[in-house]
Amino acid sequence: MRIPLIAGNWKMNTTVAEAQALLAQMSGALGRIEGVEILLCPPFVSLATIKGMLQGTTIRLGAQNMYWEDKGAFTGEISSLMLSPLCQYVILGHSERRHVFQESDEVIACKVRSALRAHLRPIICVGERLEENEAGQTREVIGRQLKSALTGIGDIDSLVVAYEPVWAIGTGRAATGEQARATSGFIRLVLGELFGQAKASSIRIIYGGSVTAANVAEFLCQPDIDGALVGGASLKALEFISIADQAAGLKGRR
Ligand code: PGA
Numbered sequence: 001m002r003i004p005l006i007a008g009n010w011k012m013n014t015t016v017a018e019a020q021a022l023l024a025q026m027s028g029a030l031g032r033i034e035g036v037e038i039l040l041c042p043p044f045v046s047l048a049t050i051k052g053m054l055q056g057t058t059i060r061l062g063a064q065n066m067y068w069e070d071k072g073a074f075t076g077e078i079s080s081l082m083l084s085p086l087c088q089y090v091i092l093g094h095s096e097r098r099h100v101f102q103e104s105d106e107v108i109a110c111k112v113r114s115a116l117r118a119h120l121r122p123i124i125c126v127g128e129r130l131e132e133n134e135a136g137q138t139r140e141v142i143g144r145q146l147k148s149a150l151t152g153i154g155d156i157d158s159l160v161v162a163y164e165p166v167w168a169i170g171t172g173r174a175a176t177g178e179q180a181r182a183t184s185g186f187i188r189l190v191l192g193e194l195f196g197q198a199k200a201s202s203i204r205i206i207y208g209g210s211v212t213a214a215n216v217a218e219f220l221c222q223p224d225i226d227g228a229l230v231g232g233a234s235l236k237a238l239e240f241i242s243i244a245d246q247a248a249g250l251k252g253r254r
Contacts, residue, residue, distance in 0.1 A: 002202065002203075002204050002226045003035070003036070003037050003204075003226075004035070004036045004037065004204075004220070004226050004227040004247050004248075004251040005036070005037045005038075005039060005160060005204055005206055005226060005227035005228075006036055006037070006038050006039070006227050006228055006230065006240075006243055006244045006247050007038075007039040007040075007041060007062065007089070007091075007123065007162075007206065007227070007228070007229045007230065007234075008039065008040045008041060008230050008234025008235075008240055009041045009064060009091060009094070009208075009229055009230065009231050009234060010022075010040070010041060010042045010043065010064075010234060010235060011043075011064065011096070011231060012043060013043075013235055014042060014043065014046065014235075016045055016046050016049055019042045019043070019046035019049065019050060020046075020049060020050075020053065022235065022237060023040070023050055023053055023054075024053075025237035026237040026240060026241055027053065027054070027057060027059065029241045029245075030057075030059055030240075030241060030244055031057045031058065031059060033241075033244050033245060033248050034248060035248050035251075036227070036244055036247045036248045036251070037058075037060060037227075038058070038059050038060065038244050039059070039060040039061070039062050039088075039089055040054075040059060040060070040061060040062070040234075041061075041062040041063060041064050041089070041091055042061075043064070044063060044064075044078055047061065047063060047083075047086045047087055048086060051086055051087065060087075060088050060089060061086065061087040061088060061089070062087050062088065062089030062090055062091060062121075062123070063078070063083050063086075063087055063089070063090045063091070063120075064090075064091050064094070065078075065090070065091065065092070065094070065097055066078050066079060066080050066082075066083055066090050066092075066111060066114070066115065066120075067079055067111070067114075068080075068107075068110035068111045068113070068114040069114070070114070079114070079118075080114045080115050080117065080118035080120050081118050083118070083120055084118040084119055084120050087120070088120065088121055089120065089121045089122075089123055089160075090111075090115050090120045090121070090122055090123070091122075091123045091125065091162075091229075092108055092111045092112055092115065092122045092123065092124050092125065092149075093108040093111075093112075093124050093125045093126065093145070093149060094125045094164070095125060095127055095164055095166045095169055096169075099129075099166065105144065105145060105148035105149065106148065108124070108145075108148070108149050109148050109149050109151075112124060112149050112150070112153065113153070116153065116155050116158070119158075121158035121159070121160065122158070122159060122160070123160040123161075123162050123206075123229065124146075124149050124150070124159065124160070124161050124162065125162045125164050125208070125229070126141075126142045126145040126146055126149075126161065126162070126163060126164070126187070127141075127142070127145075127163060127164040127165045127166050127168075127169075127209070128141040128142060128165055128166065128167075129141075129166045129167065130166065130167035133165065133167060138165075138183060139183075139186050142163070142183065142186065142187060142190070143186075143190050146161070146187065146190045146191070146194070147190070147194065150191075150194055150195075151194065156195055156199055156203060157202070159203050159204075160203070160204045160205075160206060161187055161191070161203060161204070161205045161206070162205075162206045162207070162208050162229045163180065163183050163184055163187060163205060163206070163207050163208070163225075164207070164208035164209050164229060165179070165183075165209050167209075168208075168209025168210050169208065169209045169210070169231065170210070170231060170232060171209075171210055172210050173210060174209055174210035174211065174212075174215050175207070175209060176218070177218035177219060177221065177222060180207045180218075180219050180222055180225060181222040181223070181224070181225070184205045184207065184222060184224035184225050185223075185224050187205050187224070188200055188201070188203075188205060188224050191203050204226040204227065205224055205225060205226055206225065206226055206227040206228055206229050207219040207222075207225050207227075207228055207229070208228060208229030208230065208231070210232075211228045211229070211230045211231075211233060211243065212233050212239065212243075213233065213239045213242035213243050213246070216228055216230075216243045216246055216247070217246055217250060220246065220247055220250045220251055221250060226251070227247060227251070228243065228247070230243060
């Protein structure tokens with residue numbers, strides 16, 4: 001059984017004080033939600049503080065990115081070895097990393113391997129750009145991104161795949177439930193090719209891209225979608241609580 005995952009990606013928002021205040025508004029309600037794994041991904045500088053605040057709760061903590069070398073002369077970078085004492089998850093290959101910071105499939109593959117070595121659970125983001133979608137290339141792009149990130153990986157138990165169409169991120173234009181259903185089904189097929197059906201059926205696939213409290217149910221009711229990666233709406237305490245609550249209602253007791 002796949003435990004649903006609701007992840008908040010705070011991106012480059014919140015100072016440490018703001019992160020503390022945001023968490024204080026939601027931790028009580030989030031902590032009472034059962035049957036759903038709830039994950040918060042604040043900026044690096046807040047991880048240690050938020051970790052302290054989450055002690056004694058079931059809420060998980062994740063980073064938004066990392067570098068693949070363990071240590072050394074890489075000014076400004078943060079390694080998986082530095083993150084693993086602080087958090088359980090790391091988001092890798094987010095479309096903003098791919099397209100704003102020009103991270104290639106090869107770079108993302110190195111990061112996935114480094115995260116797994118450090119026992120961090122990677123949330124691997126894949127998704128097509130608008131022009132690729134319109135040209136009918138969605139499957140080709142996502143197949144390529146998945147195979148590059150995952151080929152040769154043995155330890156897949158901790159993997160999460162996030163389907164985030166680039167055109168839906170931060171735009172207010174979410175995919176339709178049908179689009180997300182079709183692509184998540186395709187992702188599970190590719191996972192089956194890579195790892196075999198049994199293992200593929202245990203990997204969580206989540207949807208991201210303009211998820212709100214108003215539309216999350218449309219995604220959660222799809223058979224291959226096991227949760228959501230939430231950006232903008234995760235910065236609004238009541239809205240994020242509502243998203244997690246709906247996940248518990250729709251998926252938490254399957
Ligand atoms: P959004 O971001 O919910 O603001 O569209 C999602 C993401 O980038 O993970």
